[in-house]
Amino acid sequence: MPDAAVEYSHVGYAYPVPGVDGTRAKEALRDVSLRVGVGERLGVLGPNGGGKSTLLKLTLGLLPVQQGDVRVFGMTPRDAARAGLIGYVPQRATCELAFPLSCRQVVRMGATLRAKWWEGVSDAHRAGAEQALALVGALDWAEAPIGRVSGGQFQRVMIARALAGGPRLLLLDEPTIGIDVAGQRQFADLLGRLHAELGLTVIVVSHDIRTVAAGCDHVACLSRTLHSHSTPEGLTPRVLAEVFRHDVAAVFGDVHVDAHAASACHDPSHAHSHPSARRSEPGAGREGGAL
């Protein structure tokens, strides 16, 4: 069994964009090489349109690999998906919420998907679903109709469904969108529990720095190309400024962003928050907070 859960080798991808003068290619990823170890929690951070979701779709086999190679536990992504090795929690509700299903039934769908057609819902399937519901803390509302739970509860049910299939790799796409700060903290705790109790490899794709910094062992910064791959402590203002420079430019116009640590700043015109205030923020005390 390979010790890399996911391995991206010189991956490139471009979407065809139809135009008046024919179809042209819009580059989403260029020469991305990255290795995710077994049991690692990787956060993929980057701006909108930076290629995060494209990387996720390539990992799931939802897009064909155009350049380079993607291996999931040594297999092609499609083979790994069909073997049930990947659990996926999508960015937004892709479900038909009018279905008359309880949260428990939705989670059992994940547990029984690969059962033989002549088999009923076995005790093992039931136990797997209950364990997943318990792990995400959703037992209290497990009998509620799936269309009537809150956004945070719904997200937990989706994670439980992904876990109930017994995956070895869990992929989460923008898991904290629309969730308040308390919910984000609970999500980081949940990632920690999944890691501690199941030893899962987790890839979280997000443009939310707090989500990634608080719940992951490593962070890959992606804006079409891979800008950095290190621990959350490596999320320096300079790296963030580089990765999010298009977002900054969209707000402030075409500006030069001089990213530096507050401790290294000698310009009295720069306003810096008090160090005690920064300590409560993820990434605080690493290299200051000035952009």
Next chain:
Amino acid sequence: MTSTTLHYLSDPMLRALYLPGIAAGLALAALCAMLSVLVVLKRLAFVGQGVSHAAFGGVGLVVALGIGASASAAGTLGQFGVIFLFCLGAAVLVGVLAERGKTEADTAIGIVLVGSMALGAVLLRAAPRGVSWESFLFGDILSLAWADAALAWCVALGVGLLLVIVRRPLLFWAFDPVVARAAGVRCGVMNLLLMTLLALATVTAMKLAGVVLATALLVLPGAVALKLSSRWDRVLLASAGVAIAGVLGGLVLSFEADWPPGASMVCVLAAFFGVGAVWAIIQRT
């Protein structure tokens, strides 16, 4: 059950005429109950409408080619096969136009629907012998023979077995197609399978309910059941109960009022929907 219905069923000669239709009607109820909930939840009612109207083109083709002119089992099977393939072709064409032809799905359905109806009208007009349009459009219980009833039951049992086999990936895909695809479910196969089953149900319903009203039988039982319950297993049971009651109640109404059977069944099912809607309002308040 009132006098006319009892008379039809107690008289040996009349019973022989109507029993195949009743037997086919029960098979149709079983088929509708199985597919109707998915048709409603996947918002496929208009697709079903397109597929059922496409059957009219298939009927025109059958008449023009003289397939199954005799009332033999082979003739029945031949007719069924040609009309089914025509409907399936129409469903696939809708999919191709919508996905690859950059045409909006409802536009694609509208084009295939009217195109098939027009083709059917032209072919029936050119048919060498006089053929009644009304029986195809609104159904005719007297047009059903035991071969039709046997075929309807074979289709219902076959569809039931297939649904049992694919129930897990089908439900997963129907509920969440994006994650189903990521989980390795072959979504294209599931979509084609559902279209095939819709075409099969439509052709089975056609002789009894007619092409215009066949879709109603695929929509109303599920729509009523979803008004009555919010639990999956109860919805499926309610759909079965509503479909059986709708088909049998419709046939009784047809006998008593001398209405076309398809229209009678739809009227009964529509009345059930009204009751279900009121029930849902009462439950909410």
